[in-house]
Amino acid sequence: MINAIEIKKLNKSFLRNLPQGLRCFNLLYNFLINRQTLNVTKVSVLVDLNLSIGVGKIIGFNGANGSGKSTLLRIIAGIYTFDCGSVVVNGKTLYLSGYSVLVNKDLTILENFLYIPLIYGVSEESIRETSLSILDEVGLTEHLDRKTFTLSEGQKARLGFAISFFIIQNRNPDILILDEVFAGGGDVEFKQYSVNKIRQIIKGKTVLMVSHDENLLLRECDMFYQMKSGNLTPMNPCNK
Protein backbone atom coordinates (compact mmCIF):
# COMPACT_ATOMS: atom_id res chain seq x y z
CA MET A 1 0.00 0.00 0.00
CA ILE A 2 1.29 3.46 -0.88
CA ASN A 3 1.92 5.74 2.06
CA ALA A 4 0.63 9.31 2.01
CA ILE A 5 4.08 10.57 2.99
CA GLU A 6 7.38 8.76 2.75
CA ILE A 7 10.47 10.52 4.03
CA LYS A 8 13.92 8.93 3.93
CA LYS A 9 17.18 10.28 5.34
CA LEU A 10 15.94 13.85 5.23
CA ASN A 11 18.52 16.49 6.05
CA LYS A 12 17.88 20.18 6.31
CA SER A 13 20.16 22.94 7.44
CA PHE A 14 19.73 26.68 7.51
CA LEU A 15 22.36 29.28 6.83
CA ARG A 16 23.34 31.30 9.84
CA ASN A 17 24.93 34.77 9.79
CA LEU A 18 23.08 34.90 6.53
CA PRO A 19 23.63 37.97 4.39
CA GLN A 20 20.30 39.31 5.60
CA GLY A 21 20.07 42.87 6.82
CA LEU A 22 23.23 43.78 4.96
CA ARG A 23 23.84 47.26 3.67
CA CYS A 24 25.30 47.80 0.23
CA PHE A 25 28.06 50.19 1.23
CA ASN A 26 29.11 48.09 4.24
CA LEU A 27 29.38 45.10 1.93
CA LEU A 28 31.47 47.00 -0.58
CA TYR A 29 33.64 48.54 2.14
CA ASN A 30 34.29 45.19 3.80
CA PHE A 31 35.05 43.56 0.51
CA LEU A 32 37.22 46.27 -1.04
CA ILE A 33 38.97 47.77 2.00
CA ASN A 34 39.01 45.01 4.62
CA ARG A 35 39.13 42.18 2.06
CA GLN A 36 36.47 40.36 4.03
CA THR A 37 34.09 37.98 2.34
CA LEU A 38 30.89 36.68 3.84
CA ASN A 39 31.41 34.00 6.44
CA VAL A 40 28.27 31.92 6.28
CA THR A 41 27.83 28.87 8.50
CA LYS A 42 25.20 26.15 8.40
CA VAL A 43 23.10 24.85 11.28
CA SER A 44 21.47 21.46 10.90
CA VAL A 45 17.80 21.37 11.82
CA LEU A 46 16.81 17.92 10.57
CA VAL A 47 19.33 15.08 10.50
CA ASP A 48 18.72 11.78 8.65
CA LEU A 49 15.04 11.89 9.45
CA ASN A 50 12.86 8.96 8.38
CA LEU A 51 9.08 9.02 8.50
CA SER A 52 6.27 7.06 6.88
CA ILE A 53 2.69 8.16 7.23
CA GLY A 54 -0.14 5.98 6.00
CA VAL A 55 -3.15 7.31 4.13
CA GLY A 56 -5.89 8.59 6.44
CA LYS A 57 -3.71 8.75 9.55
CA ILE A 58 -3.74 11.69 11.94
CA ILE A 59 -0.23 12.34 13.15
CA GLY A 60 0.78 14.88 15.78
CA PHE A 61 4.11 16.61 16.39
CA ASN A 62 5.14 18.13 19.65
CA GLY A 63 8.36 19.68 20.86
CA ALA A 64 10.12 22.80 22.03
CA ASN A 65 10.42 25.90 19.87
CA GLY A 66 13.18 25.50 17.29
CA SER A 67 13.10 21.70 17.40
CA GLY A 68 12.28 21.51 13.68
CA LYS A 69 8.52 20.76 13.68
CA SER A 70 7.48 23.60 11.42
CA THR A 71 10.51 23.06 9.18
CA LEU A 72 9.49 19.44 8.64
CA LEU A 73 5.89 20.39 7.84
CA ARG A 74 6.97 23.19 5.51
CA ILE A 75 9.21 20.77 3.63
CA ILE A 76 6.28 18.39 3.23
CA ALA A 77 4.10 21.29 2.04
CA GLY A 78 6.77 22.30 -0.48
CA ILE A 79 7.39 25.70 1.13
CA TYR A 80 10.99 24.85 2.13
CA THR A 81 13.52 22.85 0.18
CA PHE A 82 15.82 20.25 1.75
CA ASP A 83 19.50 19.44 1.43
CA CYS A 84 19.40 15.71 0.83
CA GLY A 85 17.22 12.66 1.27
CA SER A 86 13.86 12.02 -0.31
CA VAL A 87 10.37 13.26 0.38
CA VAL A 88 7.47 11.67 -1.46
CA VAL A 89 4.07 13.23 -0.96
CA ASN A 90 1.17 11.33 -2.50
CA GLY A 91 -1.67 13.77 -2.90
CA LYS A 92 -2.72 17.36 -2.75
CA THR A 93 -1.53 19.19 0.36
CA LEU A 94 -2.88 22.21 2.17
CA TYR A 95 -0.71 23.95 4.77
CA LEU A 96 -2.33 26.18 7.36
CA SER A 97 -0.35 27.98 10.02
CA GLY A 98 -2.49 29.79 12.55
CA TYR A 99 -5.90 31.03 11.60
CA SER A 100 -5.23 34.74 11.36
CA VAL A 101 -2.15 34.76 9.10
CA LEU A 102 -4.16 35.66 6.03
CA VAL A 103 -6.62 38.02 7.69
CA ASN A 104 -6.16 41.55 6.36
CA LYS A 105 -6.63 44.06 9.16
CA ASP A 106 -7.79 46.82 6.80
CA LEU A 107 -10.71 44.82 5.43
CA THR A 108 -14.07 44.16 7.03
CA ILE A 109 -15.03 40.68 8.20
CA LEU A 110 -17.16 40.08 5.12
CA GLU A 111 -14.51 41.42 2.71
CA ASN A 112 -11.88 39.17 4.29
CA PHE A 113 -14.15 36.21 3.92
CA LEU A 114 -14.99 37.07 0.34
CA TYR A 115 -11.47 37.60 -0.91
CA ILE A 116 -9.04 35.30 0.95
CA PRO A 117 -10.59 32.07 -0.37
CA LEU A 118 -10.41 33.60 -3.87
CA ILE A 119 -6.63 33.71 -3.57
CA TYR A 120 -6.76 30.00 -2.78
CA GLY A 121 -8.67 29.41 -5.99
CA VAL A 122 -12.13 28.91 -4.46
CA SER A 123 -14.87 30.05 -6.83
CA GLU A 124 -16.67 33.32 -6.07
CA GLU A 125 -20.03 31.61 -6.44
CA SER A 126 -19.20 29.05 -3.80
CA ILE A 127 -17.98 31.78 -1.43
CA ARG A 128 -21.15 33.85 -1.80
CA GLU A 129 -23.33 30.79 -1.26
CA THR A 130 -21.81 29.69 2.02
CA SER A 131 -20.11 32.73 3.55
CA LEU A 132 -23.02 33.93 5.68
CA SER A 133 -23.89 30.53 7.13
CA ILE A 134 -20.28 29.90 8.22
CA LEU A 135 -19.88 33.39 9.68
CA ASP A 136 -23.19 32.91 11.49
CA GLU A 137 -21.93 29.66 12.99
CA VAL A 138 -18.89 31.37 14.49
CA GLY A 139 -21.05 34.24 15.79
CA LEU A 140 -19.77 37.03 13.54
CA THR A 141 -22.86 37.98 11.51
CA GLU A 142 -23.54 41.01 13.68
CA HIS A 143 -20.12 42.45 12.88
CA LEU A 144 -19.89 41.85 9.13
CA ASP A 145 -19.02 45.46 8.27
CA ARG A 146 -16.50 45.94 11.04
CA LYS A 147 -12.87 46.41 10.05
CA THR A 148 -10.78 43.53 11.29
CA PHE A 149 -8.37 45.76 13.24
CA THR A 150 -11.27 46.72 15.54
CA LEU A 151 -11.92 43.08 16.50
CA SER A 152 -10.77 41.38 19.67
CA GLU A 153 -8.21 38.56 19.42
CA GLY A 154 -10.98 36.06 20.00
CA GLN A 155 -13.10 37.47 17.20
CA LYS A 156 -10.09 37.47 14.87
CA ALA A 157 -9.49 33.82 15.73
CA ARG A 158 -13.15 33.07 14.91
CA LEU A 159 -12.86 34.84 11.56
CA GLY A 160 -9.57 33.10 10.77
CA PHE A 161 -11.10 29.76 11.67
CA ALA A 162 -14.16 30.39 9.48
CA ILE A 163 -11.92 31.23 6.52
CA SER A 164 -9.57 28.28 7.10
CA PHE A 165 -12.50 25.88 7.51
CA PHE A 166 -14.03 27.13 4.30
CA ILE A 167 -10.74 26.80 2.39
CA ILE A 168 -10.20 23.24 3.65
CA GLN A 169 -13.75 22.34 2.67
CA ASN A 170 -13.37 23.72 -0.84
CA ARG A 171 -9.80 22.76 -1.68
CA ASN A 172 -10.47 19.31 -0.30
CA PRO A 173 -6.81 18.35 0.19
CA ASP A 174 -5.66 14.76 0.56
CA ILE A 175 -3.10 15.80 3.16
CA LEU A 176 -3.92 18.56 5.60
CA ILE A 177 -1.04 20.19 7.47
CA LEU A 178 -2.08 22.16 10.55
CA ASP A 179 0.78 24.07 12.12
CA GLU A 180 -0.31 25.28 15.55
CA VAL A 181 -3.72 26.32 14.28
CA PHE A 182 -5.39 25.74 17.65
CA ALA A 183 -2.97 27.98 19.51
CA GLY A 184 -4.57 31.34 18.70
CA GLY A 185 -7.04 33.42 20.73
CA GLY A 186 -10.58 32.37 21.50
CA ASP A 187 -12.25 30.97 24.59
CA VAL A 188 -12.28 27.34 25.67
CA GLU A 189 -15.74 26.85 24.19
CA PHE A 190 -14.60 28.14 20.79
CA LYS A 191 -11.44 26.02 20.86
CA GLN A 192 -13.55 22.92 21.48
CA TYR A 193 -15.95 23.98 18.74
CA SER A 194 -13.10 24.46 16.24
CA VAL A 195 -11.56 21.09 17.11
CA ASN A 196 -14.96 19.41 16.62
CA LYS A 197 -15.51 21.11 13.27
CA ILE A 198 -12.03 20.21 12.03
CA ARG A 199 -12.59 16.64 13.23
CA GLN A 200 -15.69 16.45 11.01
CA ILE A 201 -13.92 17.73 7.94
CA ILE A 202 -10.77 15.61 8.14
CA LYS A 203 -12.46 12.24 8.02
CA GLY A 204 -10.54 10.03 5.61
CA LYS A 205 -7.77 12.57 5.11
CA THR A 206 -4.17 12.35 6.20
CA VAL A 207 -3.54 15.03 8.79
CA LEU A 208 -0.28 16.32 10.23
CA MET A 209 -0.80 18.47 13.27
CA VAL A 210 1.70 20.49 15.29
CA SER A 211 0.65 21.57 18.76
CA HIS A 212 2.18 22.32 22.13
CA ASP A 213 -1.00 20.96 23.72
CA GLU A 214 -0.06 17.35 24.43
CA ASN A 215 -3.59 16.52 25.58
CA LEU A 216 -4.99 17.64 22.26
CA LEU A 217 -2.53 15.44 20.39
CA LEU A 218 -3.25 12.47 22.65
CA ARG A 219 -6.98 12.94 22.12
CA GLU A 220 -7.05 13.60 18.37
CA CYS A 221 -4.11 11.75 16.82
CA ASP A 222 -3.52 8.14 15.87
CA MET A 223 0.08 8.68 16.85
CA PHE A 224 2.25 11.56 17.86
CA TYR A 225 5.94 12.30 17.73
CA GLN A 226 8.06 14.24 20.15
CA MET A 227 10.60 16.27 18.23
CA LYS A 228 13.94 17.16 19.73
CA SER A 229 16.93 18.63 17.88
CA GLY A 230 15.60 17.45 14.54
CA ASN A 231 14.95 13.87 15.64
CA LEU A 232 11.59 12.18 16.05
CA THR A 233 10.63 10.02 19.02
CA PRO A 234 7.31 8.18 18.64
CA MET A 235 4.99 8.61 21.62
CA ASN A 236 2.69 5.66 21.21
CA PRO A 237 -0.12 4.86 21.59
CA CYS A 238 -2.54 7.76 21.72
CA ASN A 239 -5.65 7.49 23.80
CA LYS A 240 -7.90 7.63 20.82
Place this chain on the structure above:
Amino acid sequence: MITKIGLSFHNYRGITNSAIVLAKKSFLLRNEGSLLGIFWYLLNPLVIFLVLLHIKQYVIVEVPNYPMYLFIGLVIFNFIKKCTVLIANSFVGNASFIKNTDLNNFILPLHRLFETIFSHFFEILIFIFMMIYYHINILNIFLYLFFLIFISLFAFSIGLILAIIRIFVVDLLDIWGIVMQILWFLTPIFYIATNSSSINLFNPFYYFIEASRIIIFGEGNILIVIFATVISLISALGSGLIYCKIKHHIAEFV
Protein backbone atom coordinates in the same frame (compact mmCIF):
# COMPACT_ATOMS: atom_id res chain seq x y z
CA MET B 1 13.55 17.24 -5.14
CA ILE B 2 10.14 16.83 -3.57
CA THR B 3 7.92 14.43 -5.45
CA LYS B 4 4.24 15.18 -5.52
CA ILE B 5 1.79 12.79 -7.01
CA GLY B 6 -1.68 14.12 -7.61
CA LEU B 7 -3.25 17.37 -8.59
CA SER B 8 -1.39 20.63 -8.29
CA PHE B 9 -3.21 23.87 -7.60
CA HIS B 10 -0.27 26.00 -8.56
CA ASN B 11 -0.93 26.22 -12.23
CA TYR B 12 -0.35 29.40 -14.15
CA ARG B 13 -4.03 30.27 -14.34
CA GLY B 14 -4.40 29.87 -10.62
CA ILE B 15 -1.40 32.16 -10.01
CA THR B 16 -2.72 34.82 -12.36
CA ASN B 17 -6.24 34.69 -10.89
CA SER B 18 -4.91 34.94 -7.34
CA ALA B 19 -2.67 37.85 -8.32
CA ILE B 20 -5.60 39.67 -9.93
CA VAL B 21 -7.72 39.19 -6.79
CA LEU B 22 -4.93 40.60 -4.62
CA ALA B 23 -4.31 43.48 -7.04
CA LYS B 24 -8.00 44.47 -7.14
CA LYS B 25 -8.18 44.43 -3.36
CA SER B 26 -4.97 46.47 -2.93
CA PHE B 27 -6.19 48.93 -5.54
CA LEU B 28 -9.58 49.39 -3.87
CA LEU B 29 -8.08 49.55 -0.39
CA ARG B 30 -5.64 52.24 -1.41
CA ASN B 31 -8.43 54.45 -2.68
CA GLU B 32 -11.00 53.71 0.00
CA GLY B 33 -11.94 56.70 2.12
CA SER B 34 -9.80 59.03 0.02
CA LEU B 35 -11.51 62.21 -1.15
CA LEU B 36 -9.37 62.28 -4.26
CA GLY B 37 -9.81 58.57 -4.87
CA ILE B 38 -8.44 57.47 -8.20
CA PHE B 39 -7.23 61.00 -8.94
CA TRP B 40 -4.34 60.30 -6.57
CA TYR B 41 -2.85 58.27 -9.39
CA LEU B 42 -3.01 61.23 -11.73
CA LEU B 43 -2.04 63.87 -9.23
CA ASN B 44 1.69 63.23 -9.28
CA PRO B 45 2.20 63.22 -13.08
CA LEU B 46 -0.28 66.08 -13.54
CA VAL B 47 1.39 68.36 -10.97
CA ILE B 48 4.88 67.75 -12.39
CA PHE B 49 3.44 68.10 -15.88
CA LEU B 50 2.02 71.56 -15.05
CA VAL B 51 5.27 72.67 -13.39
CA LEU B 52 7.39 71.56 -16.34
CA LEU B 53 4.95 73.09 -18.78
CA HIS B 54 5.31 76.36 -16.90
CA ILE B 55 9.12 76.13 -16.99
CA LYS B 56 8.98 75.62 -20.75
CA GLN B 57 8.31 79.37 -21.13
CA TYR B 58 11.90 80.04 -20.06
CA VAL B 59 13.68 77.43 -22.19
CA ILE B 60 13.54 76.69 -25.88
CA VAL B 61 12.14 73.26 -26.60
CA GLU B 62 11.19 72.86 -30.21
CA VAL B 63 8.89 69.88 -30.12
CA PRO B 64 5.53 69.69 -31.83
CA ASN B 65 2.73 68.84 -29.39
CA TYR B 66 5.13 69.37 -26.48
CA PRO B 67 2.51 68.88 -23.71
CA MET B 68 1.71 65.42 -25.08
CA TYR B 69 5.45 64.65 -25.53
CA LEU B 70 6.07 65.66 -21.92
CA PHE B 71 3.08 63.81 -20.48
CA ILE B 72 4.01 60.53 -22.19
CA GLY B 73 7.57 60.84 -20.82
CA LEU B 74 6.35 61.51 -17.29
CA VAL B 75 3.77 58.76 -17.26
CA ILE B 76 6.04 56.02 -18.64
CA PHE B 77 8.86 56.96 -16.29
CA ASN B 78 6.47 56.96 -13.31
CA PHE B 79 4.94 53.66 -14.40
CA ILE B 80 8.31 51.88 -14.43
CA LYS B 81 9.45 53.59 -11.22
CA LYS B 82 6.26 52.76 -9.30
CA CYS B 83 6.20 49.21 -10.57
CA THR B 84 9.81 48.48 -9.63
CA VAL B 85 9.47 49.98 -6.14
CA LEU B 86 6.22 48.13 -5.36
CA ILE B 87 7.57 44.82 -6.65
CA ALA B 88 10.90 45.30 -4.86
CA ASN B 89 9.06 45.12 -1.52
CA SER B 90 6.81 42.24 -2.41
CA PHE B 91 8.85 39.42 -0.83
CA VAL B 92 10.25 41.16 2.25
CA GLY B 93 6.94 42.91 2.93
CA ASN B 94 5.00 39.63 2.86
CA ALA B 95 7.30 37.32 4.80
CA SER B 96 4.42 35.94 6.86
CA PHE B 97 2.40 35.13 3.74
CA ILE B 98 5.37 33.35 2.13
CA LYS B 99 6.29 31.31 5.21
CA ASN B 100 2.81 30.42 6.35
CA THR B 101 0.94 29.52 3.18
CA ASP B 102 1.68 27.05 0.46
CA LEU B 103 0.59 29.51 -2.21
CA ASN B 104 3.07 30.28 -4.95
CA ASN B 105 5.16 33.31 -3.96
CA PHE B 106 5.13 34.54 -7.57
CA ILE B 107 1.62 35.89 -6.83
CA LEU B 108 3.16 38.66 -4.73
CA PRO B 109 5.22 40.52 -7.36
CA LEU B 110 2.65 39.73 -10.03
CA HIS B 111 -0.20 41.35 -8.12
CA ARG B 112 1.88 44.50 -7.72
CA LEU B 113 2.33 44.62 -11.49
CA PHE B 114 -1.41 44.27 -12.06
CA GLU B 115 -2.09 46.96 -9.47
CA THR B 116 0.22 49.38 -11.32
CA ILE B 117 -1.42 48.52 -14.63
CA PHE B 118 -4.89 49.21 -13.16
CA SER B 119 -3.82 52.70 -12.13
CA HIS B 120 -2.10 53.24 -15.50
CA PHE B 121 -5.45 52.91 -17.26
CA PHE B 122 -6.49 56.29 -15.84
CA GLU B 123 -3.39 57.82 -17.39
CA ILE B 124 -4.24 56.18 -20.70
CA LEU B 125 -7.58 58.02 -20.57
CA ILE B 126 -5.67 61.30 -20.48
CA PHE B 127 -3.54 60.07 -23.40
CA ILE B 128 -6.77 59.58 -25.35
CA PHE B 129 -8.12 63.06 -24.49
CA MET B 130 -4.80 64.60 -25.56
CA MET B 131 -4.72 62.59 -28.77
CA ILE B 132 -8.18 63.88 -29.65
CA TYR B 133 -7.12 67.44 -28.79
CA TYR B 134 -3.95 67.27 -30.92
CA HIS B 135 -5.68 65.40 -33.79
CA ILE B 136 -3.46 62.35 -33.45
CA ASN B 137 -4.76 59.05 -34.86
CA ILE B 138 -6.70 57.57 -31.94
CA LEU B 139 -6.11 54.03 -33.20
CA ASN B 140 -2.46 54.36 -32.17
CA ILE B 141 -3.62 53.81 -28.59
CA PHE B 142 -4.27 50.15 -29.43
CA LEU B 143 -0.69 49.79 -30.61
CA TYR B 144 0.38 51.44 -27.36
CA LEU B 145 -1.72 48.97 -25.33
CA PHE B 146 0.13 46.16 -27.10
CA PHE B 147 3.49 47.82 -26.41
CA LEU B 148 2.45 48.21 -22.75
CA ILE B 149 3.00 44.45 -22.43
CA PHE B 150 6.71 44.99 -23.11
CA ILE B 151 6.96 48.01 -20.81
CA SER B 152 5.28 45.95 -18.07
CA LEU B 153 7.58 43.00 -18.75
CA PHE B 154 10.64 45.22 -18.38
CA ALA B 155 9.36 46.94 -15.21
CA PHE B 156 8.34 43.59 -13.73
CA SER B 157 11.73 42.03 -14.50
CA ILE B 158 13.69 44.85 -12.89
CA GLY B 159 11.33 44.82 -9.90
CA LEU B 160 11.69 41.06 -9.52
CA ILE B 161 15.50 41.25 -9.51
CA LEU B 162 15.33 44.08 -6.95
CA ALA B 163 12.88 42.07 -4.82
CA ILE B 164 15.32 39.15 -4.72
CA ILE B 165 18.32 41.35 -3.82
CA ARG B 166 16.13 43.22 -1.29
CA ILE B 167 15.79 39.98 0.71
CA PHE B 168 19.47 40.30 1.61
CA VAL B 169 20.25 44.00 1.31
CA VAL B 170 18.10 46.24 3.48
CA ASP B 171 19.08 49.59 2.01
CA LEU B 172 18.58 48.59 -1.61
CA LEU B 173 15.55 50.82 -2.06
CA ASP B 174 17.48 53.88 -0.85
CA ILE B 175 20.06 53.20 -3.54
CA TRP B 176 17.35 52.51 -6.11
CA GLY B 177 15.77 55.87 -5.19
CA ILE B 178 19.06 57.61 -6.02
CA VAL B 179 19.37 55.67 -9.29
CA MET B 180 15.84 56.73 -10.24
CA GLN B 181 16.62 60.35 -9.40
CA ILE B 182 19.69 60.24 -11.66
CA LEU B 183 17.73 58.56 -14.45
CA TRP B 184 15.00 61.18 -14.13
CA PHE B 185 17.49 63.81 -15.29
CA LEU B 186 19.41 61.62 -17.73
CA THR B 187 16.31 60.46 -19.57
CA PRO B 188 14.77 62.85 -22.09
CA ILE B 189 11.46 63.28 -20.31
CA PHE B 190 11.09 67.05 -20.46
CA TYR B 191 13.82 67.78 -23.00
CA ILE B 192 14.70 66.37 -26.40
CA ALA B 193 17.09 63.52 -26.97
CA THR B 194 19.85 64.31 -29.41
CA ASN B 195 21.46 61.66 -31.52
CA SER B 196 24.86 62.54 -30.09
CA SER B 197 23.80 61.66 -26.53
CA SER B 198 25.68 58.44 -25.86
CA ILE B 199 24.20 58.11 -22.36
CA ASN B 200 20.86 57.32 -23.90
CA LEU B 201 22.32 54.32 -25.67
CA PHE B 202 22.79 52.64 -22.29
CA ASN B 203 19.64 53.94 -20.66
CA PRO B 204 16.77 51.46 -21.08
CA PHE B 205 14.27 54.05 -19.82
CA TYR B 206 15.08 56.14 -22.89
CA TYR B 207 14.03 53.35 -25.25
CA PHE B 208 10.70 52.71 -23.52
CA ILE B 209 9.77 56.39 -23.29
CA GLU B 210 10.87 57.17 -26.83
CA ALA B 211 9.20 54.04 -28.23
CA SER B 212 5.92 54.97 -26.51
CA ARG B 213 6.10 58.43 -28.09
CA ILE B 214 6.83 56.94 -31.51
CA ILE B 215 3.85 54.60 -31.19
CA ILE B 216 1.41 57.23 -29.90
CA PHE B 217 2.47 59.97 -32.34
CA GLY B 218 2.72 57.42 -35.13
CA GLU B 219 6.08 58.70 -36.36
CA GLY B 220 9.75 58.21 -35.58
CA ASN B 221 12.51 55.65 -35.74
CA ILE B 222 10.95 52.19 -35.54
CA LEU B 223 14.34 50.73 -34.53
CA ILE B 224 13.88 52.26 -31.08
CA VAL B 225 10.64 50.30 -30.65
CA ILE B 226 12.44 47.13 -31.68
CA PHE B 227 15.30 47.84 -29.25
CA ALA B 228 12.82 48.41 -26.42
CA THR B 229 11.09 45.11 -27.21
CA VAL B 230 14.40 43.25 -27.25
CA ILE B 231 15.46 44.87 -23.95
CA SER B 232 12.21 43.81 -22.31
CA LEU B 233 12.56 40.23 -23.54
CA ILE B 234 16.20 40.00 -22.41
CA SER B 235 15.38 41.43 -18.99
CA ALA B 236 12.45 38.99 -18.66
CA LEU B 237 14.72 36.10 -19.50
CA GLY B 238 17.39 37.27 -17.04
CA SER B 239 15.01 37.86 -14.17
CA GLY B 240 13.21 34.61 -14.93
CA LEU B 241 16.45 32.66 -14.66
CA ILE B 242 17.40 34.35 -11.39
CA TYR B 243 13.92 33.81 -9.92
CA CYS B 244 13.85 30.14 -10.93
CA LYS B 245 17.20 29.68 -9.22
CA ILE B 246 16.05 31.15 -5.91
CA LYS B 247 12.25 30.73 -5.80
CA HIS B 248 12.33 27.64 -3.56
CA HIS B 249 14.63 29.36 -1.05
CA ILE B 250 12.72 32.62 -0.68
CA ALA B 251 10.60 31.30 2.22
CA GLU B 252 13.79 30.43 4.15
CA PHE B 253 15.45 33.80 3.64
CA VAL B 254 12.66 36.34 4.18
